[in-house]
Amino acid sequence: MKGKMPxxxxxxxxxxxxxxxxxxxxxxxxxxxxxxxxxxxxxxYFGTL
Numbered sequence: 571m572k573g574k575m576p577x578x579x580x581x582x583x584x585x586x587x588x589x590x591x592x593x594x595x596x597x598x599x600x601x602x603x604x605x606x607x608x609x610x611x612x613x614x615y616f617g618t619l
Contacts, residue, residue, distance in 0.1 A: 578607045582615040590617065 574580050582605045593600045606612040 578605055578611070578613045579615070581605060582613045586615055586617055 574584075582603045585605070586600065586603050589603075590600045600617065602614050602616045604612060604614045
């Protein structure tokens with residue numbers, strides 16, 4: 571994440587990038603990452619299209 575603006579959205583994308591390859595290699599499929607910042611603020615990332 572070096573050089574990127576720190577935000578919940580960027581963090582969710584970075585988590586996706588770290589997990590997606592290993593999950594795919596194991597025969598799985600990563601559907602989404604849901605990251606809560608507060609009780610009312612969250613981001614749900616579905617990867618790239």
